[in-house]
Every structure is written in structure tokens, then in C-alpha cells.
Amino acid sequence: MDKTYAVIMAGGVGSRFWPASKAKTPKQLLDLTGSGKTMIAATVARLAPHIPPERVIVVTGKITQKAVQDALPDVPKENILAEPMGRNTAPCIGWAALHVKKKCADGVMAVMPSDHLVADKAGFIEAAKAAVAAAENGSLVTFGIMPSGPETGFGYIETGDEVSSGVKQALRFVEKPNLEKAKAYVAAGNFVWNSGMFFFTAQKILDEIGAQMPDLKAGLDKIDAALQQGKEPDVLDDVFPTLPSESIDYGIMENAKGILCVPVDFGWSDLGSWAAAFDLSPKDENRNAVSADAVLVDARDCLVRAPKEKLVALVGVEDLIVVDTGDALLICKKDQDQHVKKVVETLKSQGRKNLL
Amino acid sequence: MDKTYAVIMAGGVGSRFWPASKAKTPKQLLDLTGSGKTMIAATVARLAPHIPPERVIVVTGKITQKAVQDALPDVPKENILAEPMGRNTAPCIGWAALHVKKKCADGVMAVMPSDHLVADKAGFIEAAKAAVAAAENGSLVTFGIMPSGPETGFGYIETGDEVSSGVKQALRFVEKPNLEKAKAYVAAGNFVWNSGMFFFTAQKILDEIGAQMPDLKAGLDKIDAALQQGKEPDVLDDVFPTLPSESIDYGIMENAKGILCVPVDFGWSDLGSWAAAFDLSPKDENRNAVSADAVLVDARDCLVRAPKEKLVALVGVEDLIVVDTGDALLICKKDQDQHVKKVVETLKSQGRKNLL
Numbered sequence: 001m002d003k004t005y006a007v008i009m010a011g012g013v014g015s016r017f018w019p020a021s022k023a024k025t026p027k028q029l030l031d032l033t034g035s036g037k038t039m040i041a042a043t044v045a046r047l048a049p050h051i052p053p054e055r056v057i058v059v060t061g062k063i064t065q066k067a068v069q070d071a072l073p074d075v076p077k078e079n080i081l082a083e084p085m086g087r088n089t090a091p092c093i094g095w096a097a098l099h100v101k102k103k104c105a106d107g108v109m110a111v112m113p114s115d116h117l118v119a120d121k122a123g124f125i126e127a128a129k130a131a132v133a134a135a136e137n138g139s140l141v142t143f144g145i146m147p148s149g150p151e152t153g154f155g156y157i158e159t160g161d162e163v164s165s166g167v168k169q170a171l172r173f174v175e176k177p178n179l180e181k182a183k184a185y186v187a188a189g190n191f192v193w194n195s196g197m198f199f200f201t202a203q204k205i206l207d208e209i210g211a212q213m214p215d216l217k218a219g220l221d222k223i224d225a226a227l228q229q230g231k232e233p234d235v236l237d238d239v240f241p242t243l244p245s246e247s248i249d250y251g252i253m254e255n256a257k258g259i260l261c262v263p264v265d266f267g268w269s270d271l272g273s274w275a276a277a278f279d280l281s282p283k284d285e286n287r288n289a290v291s292a293d294a295v296l297v298d299a300r301d302c303l304v305r306a307p308k309e310k311l312v313a314l315v316g317v318e319d320l321i322v323v324d325t326g327d328a329l330l331i332c333k334k335d336q337d338q339h340v341k342k343v344v345e346t347l348k349s350q351g352r353k354n355l356l
Numbered sequence: 357m358d359k360t361y362a363v364i365m366a367g368g369v370g371s372r373f374w375p376a377s378k379a380k381t382p383k384q385l386l387d388l389t390g391s392g393k394t395m396i397a398a399t400v401a402r403l404a405p406h407i408p409p410e411r412v413i414v415v416t417g418k419i420t421q422k423a424v425q426d427a428l429p430d431v432p433k434e435n436i437l438a439e440p441m442g443r444n445t446a447p448c449i450g451w452a453a454l455h456v457k458k459k460c461a462d463g464v465m466a467v468m469p470s471d472h473l474v475a476d477k478a479g480f481i482e483a484a485k486a487a488v489a490a491a492e493n494g495s496l497v498t499f500g501i502m503p504s505g506p507e508t509g510f511g512y513i514e515t516g517d518e519v520s521s522g523v524k525q526a527l528r529f530v531e532k533p534n535l536e537k538a539k540a541y542v543a544a545g546n547f548v549w550n551s552g553m554f555f556f557t558a559q560k561i562l563d564e565i566g567a568q569m570p571d572l573k574a575g576l577d578k579i580d581a582a583l584q585q586g587k588e589p590d591v592l593d594d595v596f597p598t599l600p601s602e603s604i605d606y607g608i609m610e611n612a613k614g615i616l617c618v619p620v621d622f623g624w625s626d627l628g629s630w631a632a633a634f635d636l637s638p639k640d641e642n643r644n645a646v647s648a649d650a651v652l653v654d655a656r657d658c659l660v661r662a663p664k665e666k667l668v669a670l671v672g673v674e675d676l677i678v679v680d681t682g683d684a685l686l687i688c689k690k691d692q693d694q695h696v697k698k699v700v701e702t703l704k705s706q707g708r709k710n711l712l
Contacts, residue, residue: 019669297698311684311711313375313699316692317676324685328667329678331687336672342653343669355667 003107004132005202006051007096010040010060010068010114011086015344015356016273016337019328020305022356028114029067032277034291038071039271040114046121050128051110057099058114059083059092084240090251091243093198094209094216098224101202108135109205111198111248117280119267127264128199130166135199139260140208140253142170142199144192146265150182153272155194155249158185159261170261173254192263194249195270205252213251219243274321274337278303288314292324301334328355359463360488361558362407363452366396366416366424366470367442371700371712372629372693375684376661378712384470385423388633390647394427395627396470402477406484407466413455414470415439415448440596446607447599449554450565450576454583457558464491465561467554467604473636475623483620484555486522491555495616496564496609498526498555500548502621506538509628511550511605514541515617526617529610548619550605551626561608569607575599630677630693634659644670648680657690684711 014027021027028040035042044056053074058081060068065082072080081099083092093111100107110128118124131141144157155176160169173194177185185191200208210217219239226235244251253259271277281289281303288299292306299314306312306324314322321332332340347355370383377383384396391398400412409430414437416424421438428436437455439448449467456463466484474480487497500513511532516525529550533541541547556564566573575595582591600607609615627633637645637659644655648662655670662668662680670678677688688696703711 019667295699295702297695297702298692306685309683311375311703311708313684313686313696314688315686315695315699316689317687320673320687322685322687324680327665328669329662329680329685330669330671331673331676331678332670333672336654339653339671340669343651343671346651346653347667352667 001050001108001110001129001132003104003136004051004055004110005100005103005107006044006047006056007093007100007109007111008040008043008056008058008114009089009092009111009196010058010064011083011092012113012115014115015341017277018340018344019325019330019355020323022325023063023353024067026064026115027271029064029071032271033117033280034282034289039117040068041071043112043114043116044072044075046118046124047110050125054079055103057081057096059096060114061086084237087240087243087245089196089248090209090213090216090246091219091240093205093248094220094243095223097202097205097209098220098227101206102227105203107202108132109198109200109202111200113196113270115271116195117267117269117271119269121266123264123266127166127262127266130164131199131260131262134164134167134260134262135201135204138201138204139258140198140200140204140256141167141260141262142253143195143197144170144261144263145195145268146263147186147191147193150179150186151193152176152179152182154270156182156185156191157194157261158188159190159192159263163260166262168261168263170259173249192261195264195268198248198253208252208256212255213244213246215244216246216251274303274323274332274340275334278321278334303334357406357464357466357485357488359460359492360407360411360466361456361459361463362400362403362412363449363456363465363467364396364399364412364414364470365445365448365467365552366414366420367439367448368469368471370471371697373633374696374700375681375686375711376679378681379419379709380423382420382471383627385420385427388627389473389636390638390645395473396424397427399468399470399472400428400431402474402480403466406481410435411459413437413452415452416470417442440593443596443599443601445552445604446565446569446572446602447575447596449561449604450572450599451579451596453558453561453565454576454580457562458583461559463558464488465554465556465558467556469552469626471627472551473623473625473627475625477622479620479622483522483618483622486520487555487616487618490520490523490616490618491557491560494557494560495614496554496556496560496612497523497616497618498609499551499553500526500617500619501551501624502619503542503547503549506535506542507549508532508535508538510626512538512541512547513550513617514544515546515548515619519616522618524617524619526615529605548617551620551624554604554609564608564612568611569600569602571600572602572607630659630679630688630696631690634677634690659690 014021158171290304295313297315300318319334323330370377418438514527516527646660651669653671656674675690679686
């Protein structure tokens with residue numbers, strides 16, 4: 001994987017992890033499972049034996065650029081790209097492709113989110129090698145997660161014939177299904193979850209953008225011209241807002257031909273909620289996951305996070321998410337954690353940006 | 357009641373209200389029911405039409421003396437007595453009696469806790485007038501609360517014949533009973549709860565102390581001699597620790613003769629727990645008692661207290677006590693609030709005085 005560049009997308013806020021996740025401390029900058037590493041640092045560490053930090057490119061926002069630099073001290077600062085504004089994944093990936101191509105004309109991009117978990121790191125690398133090999137041959141390649149159930153929160157990919165060891169045809173991308181369809185997909189056996197992890201050469205994705213998203217290509221060309229002259233900062237703030245805000249899935253993948261898919265089963269999680277963070281955190285003998293100075297009296301199955309200078313006492317409670325960030329405190333029944341976003345919406349409607 | 361002095365006992369910590377109640381902010385200095393007044397200020401206000409602040413004497417500890425002064429700006433500072441150490445109620449009342457007698461040789465003491473609630477303030481005053489009249493005649497008089505059920509957390513008083521309108525003989529004091537006995541007392545109909553509110557002349561209680569607790573009397577005599585010469589501070593720290601640590605109930609009341617009891621039914625509460633504070637607090641439409649900047653999503657029957665600069669979000673929870681004090685956070689199932697003391701005991705065993 002000597003010509004492979006990791007492109008780590010770190011633009012999201014992750015409001016489902018409010019109040020820990022805020023604009024300045026988004027999900028990828030948190031350690032949500034008590035691992036001792038922020039999620040983005042864990043993502044880089046997972047790659048490090050095969051893709052060293054100097055071949056890691058991170059795309060984030062201006063508000064988080066400094067925090068990302070601090071979280072990834074081994075990644076060269078010039079590799080941490082700050083978008084003037086979020087424009088979804090197609091412009092993000094297209095922009096990163098310009099930088100990869102500048103560093104290496106036939107460079108391969110391994111595109112992945114900054115805030116997902118992988119349990120089987122060796123399995124991940126093995127799958128990545130297969131995907132990179134296919135991408136080097138000029139294909140668009142995606143990881144497809146073997147579904148553990150009929151989830152309705154992910155898009156699905158229908159796979160076809162195997163084209164080489166561990167690599168199949170991707171017949172079509174389908175958006176998040178209802179439960180009935182999800183059950184049918186899982187029953188069919190040849191559908192996998194769309195993980196948001198992609199592999200292709202920088203040239204290939206730029207060609208696809210040119211073919212399918214000419215407006216985006218035109219904007220990227222302006223940035224590329226400035227980049228070649230070392231003058232990217234001069235045009236970025238003007239050009240970026242003009243790029244179409246579109247996902248790579250909808251803008252490219254759903255209509256591209258000849259996509260390949262590597263079905264994978266390496267213990268992946270997108271860590272979509274506090275309950276998921278609880279599930280993946282180490283627990284005490286009463287199944288409490290505690291990252292705090294705490295006194296627990298008859299407390300069970302609780303997640304507790306608080307600043308180290310705060311004492312948290314739980315008495316006679318169970319199945320609670322308790323997150324204290326100093327300025328805010330969330331107490332949520334674990335099976336109601338999808339409603340944390342209602343708190344965030346309320347605060348937005350009240351204009352309380354300091355809490356978001 | 358021109359010669360009646362209120363003696364307000366404000367020595368307790370009230371660890372059942374941890375973390376709001378701490379050594380420096382004991383229960384009586386809190387507003388636990390959203391009334392807008394600290395409990396001790398409410399106690400003084402309840403008396404004010406009949407016993408003005410200059411006839412209010414408060415006995416507290418050195419650590420809380422300044423805070424009590426601040427809570428009671430109308431009470432003369434010299435009326436706020438600070439015990440060098442807590443020695444239970446008999447020394448407290450005996451010491452206060454010296455001060456009352458010095459102000460008024462035939463002064464009557466209306467002794468009461470600083471941290472109880474009274475709903476029917478007019479009924480309280482009416483009962484106090486009857487008790488003061490009986491005390492002026494040289495009796496030890498106590499309020500007995502008409503029991504609302506077979507509580508095992510209070511001592512009981514068995515009453516006998518009526519000796520004047522609203523005043524009965526107190527036949528015997530019995531300590532906190534088991535449930536079986538409590539049920540028998542309530543069924544008998546002539547048992548009342550010992551409220552800890554007493555009425556007697558200063559001379560009468562000093563005479564009783566002399567008869568029943570000669571060691572205490574000897575110590576009080578030393579303090580009195582210094583007090584008469586304006587030199588009380590010179591001896592207090594030496595003498596106070598030598599006084600026997602004993603309750604007025606056990607030391608005097610249980611063996612005194614001719615005690616009278618005024619049975620009362622004025623909506624009294626000793627506010628013994630967070631659940632009791634919840635019951636007596638104003639509620640929103642989902643029966644939440646909230647003293648905090650809060651966003652509530654599907655939350656019911658919760659008590660919430662937090663510093664004004666903190667946002668508290670509750671999602672999908674019910675029957676919780678949530679108390680944030682900046683340095684500590686308690687989350688307790690409402691029907692488990694008797695176990696808050698276990699948290700306090702744990703912190704004590706850890707030597708964490710700053711949290712107690």
C-alpha cells in the first residue's frame with residue numbers, strides 16, 4: 001500500500017453525543033468507549049502500520065482544525081485540510097483527491113470516516129489490502145459491512161459475482177430502507193451495509209466527478225489550478241461555497257458503473273448513540289461504564305461521564321446515560337437516547353450556540 | 357407573648373440532603389421547597405408577627421455562624437450563638453436559657469428546630485399561644501403532632517387528660533417505635549409525635565437541668581458566671597466540650613414530672629428527605645419540581661436542582677432526584693432517597709471533607 005493515502009473525513013458534529021459532542025468537540029475528538037484514544041486518533045493508529053501519518057490526509061472544519069492537529073500530532077499539519085464550510089462528502093472527497101494527486105500522480109485514496117470503530121484490526125487491514133489492489137486497477141471500490149440484522153439506519157449495497165478473492169461486483173446502492181425491505185435484504189444474503197469507506201485512485205474519482213458532477217469538477221479545477229501554484233488559500237473561501245452540497249453516494253456511487261465491493265466482517269460500528277458507546281465500553285461488576293469520580297449505591301447498567309473534578313453519586317438507578325460536561329448535564333434513559341437530538345433541537349431553537 | 361423568646365436550634369447538617377446540604381450549607385440554610393426563603397428564614401418569618409427578631413435566639417455552630425447571620429439580617433448578631441462544638445440538644449437549650457434569663461428573668465423559651473415546615477401558620481401561632489400560657493405557669497410544655505400514620509421515624513408522646521383548653525397531660529415519652537408499636541399507638545388515639553418543639557421558662561428548664569443533669573448544670577453555671585461579667589467568650593471553648601452530650605428528650609423530658617402537651621395539627625413536616633422536599637415543591641404539568649435551567653423531554657415526577665449557569669437535560673426519565681452543586685452531582689431514584697446517607701458515609705470513610 002505504498003501509494004495509498006488515507007483520507008479521513010472529520011467534518012461532522014455528532015449531535016447524538018450531546019453534551020459531550022459540541023461544535024468545538026465533535027464526536028471524532030472524543031473517547032466514547034474508554035479506550036484512552038480519541039476516535040480520530042484510533043482511526044489513524046489502526047492504519048499506522050501500513051499507512052504512515054505522512055500519508056494521512058484529514059478533512060475537517062475550520063472550527064475544529066486546531067483540535068484535530070492536537071489530536072494527531074504525528075500527522076503533518078499541512079495534511080489537515082480545513083473546509084471553509086461543510087458541503088457534504090462529494091466536495092470533501094474531490095478536494096482531497098486534488099491533494100493526493102499532487103503528492104502522487106497515481107495515488108490510491110482509502111476514504112473513511114473519523115468516528116467509526118473496528119474491533120478486528122488485522123481483518124480490517126486484510127480487507128483494505130484487497131480493496132486497494134482492486135482500486136489500483138482503476139475501479140471504484142467500497143467496503144460492504146456484513147449485516148448483523150435488518151438495520152434501517154444504513155444504506156445497503158446489493159452484491160453480485162465475485163471478481164477476485166474477496167471482491168464482488170456492487171450491483172446497486174439503495175438508500176436507507178424501511179424495516180420490511182431491510183428484512184428482505186438480509187434474507188436475500190447478498191446485501192451489505194454501505195459503510196462510507198471507499199477506495200479509488202485520485203485520478204479515477206476525479207474522472208467520475210467530471211463525468212457525473214461537472215459543476216463540482218469545474219470548481220475543483222479552479223482550486224487545483226491555485227493549488228499547483230501554491231496559492232490554494234487565495235481561492236478556497238471563494239470557490240468552496242459554490243461547490244454543490246452532495247454526498248458521494250448520491251452524486252457518484254449510485255450511478256457509476258463497474259463498482260466493486262469488498263464484503264467485510266471486522267467488527268465495525270458507526271457508534272451511532274450513547275447506548276452504542278455504553279455497549280462497547282468496559283464495565284464494572286454491576287455493568288456500569290464509568291468515566292468519572294463516582295460513588296455508586298445500587299446502580300446498574302449506567303454510563304457515567306463527568307469532569308475529573310466532579311463527584312457523581314448514583315443511588316438506586318439503572319439504565320441511565322449520565323453525561324456532565326461542566327456547562328451541561330444530560331440524564332437519559334438508555335433506551336430513549338435517540339431523543340437526545342430533541343434536546344439539541346430545542347437548544348438550537350433557543351439560539352444557545354454556546355451549548356451546541 | 358411579650359416575654360417569649362424563640363430559641364431556634366440550627367446545629368444540624370442534614371446529610372439526607374447531600375449534596376445540597378454540606379457542613380457549610382446545612383439543611384436550614386437551604387430553600388428545599390422552592391419557597392424563596394431558606395428554612396431558617398422561614399422559621400423566623402413564621403414567628404415575626406408575635407416574636408420580633410430581637411427576641412429570636414439562634415444556636416448554631418462556628419462553621420455556619422456567618423451564614424446564619426447573613427440568612428437572618430434582622431436578628432441581632434449577638435443573638436446568634438455559636439457552639440464551639442455540637443453537644444446535642446440539652447446543652448444547647450441550657451446555654452440558650454442562660455441568655456434568655458439574662459435578657460428577661462421570667463422569659464419564656466419557645467424552642468424549635470430551624471429546619472421544619474409549617475403549612476398552617478395561623479394554627480401554629482394559636483397553638484404556640486396556648487403553650488406559652490401553660491409555660492408561663494411553670495410547666496414544661498411540648499407540641500405533639502397529631503400522627504398522619506404509623507411513622508417509625510419519630511418518638512411518640514402518650515397524652516392524658518385535658519388540663520385546659522387544647523392542653524393535655526403528657527404521660528410518657530417513648531422513643532422511635534417499631535412498626536407494630538407505631539400502629540398500636542396510632543390506633544390508641546392518644547399518642548402524638550414528638551416534634552422537638554418545647555415551651556418553658558428559662559428558669560424552669562435550668563431548674564430541671566439542675567435536678568436531672570447536675571453535670572450539665574455545673575458547666576452551665578461556669579458559663580453563666582462569665583456571661584454575667586461580659587466574659588462568656590473567655591470560658592466557652594474550655595467549658596463547652598466538658599458538657600454531657602445528651603438530648604433534651606432523654607436527659608430531661610423522659611423523666612420530668614407534670615409535662616404538658618399541646619396536640620397540634622398545623623401541617624407540620626420535618627422535611628426528612630429529598631422525596632419530602634419534592635412532595636412539598638411546586639410542580640410543572642408533568643409533576644417535575646425544577647429549580648434549574650432545564651430542557652425536559654418526556655421526563656416526569658423528577659426533582660431537579662442545579663446552579664443557574666448549568667443546563668440540565670432530562671430525556672425519558674421519571675421519579676429521579678437530580679441535585680447538581682457544581683462540585684457534586686446526585687442522581688437518586690426517589691424511593692431510594694434514604695440511601696443518600698450511604699454516599700455520605702462513603703465520602704466520610706474516604707476523608708473527603710470538602711464534599712461533606
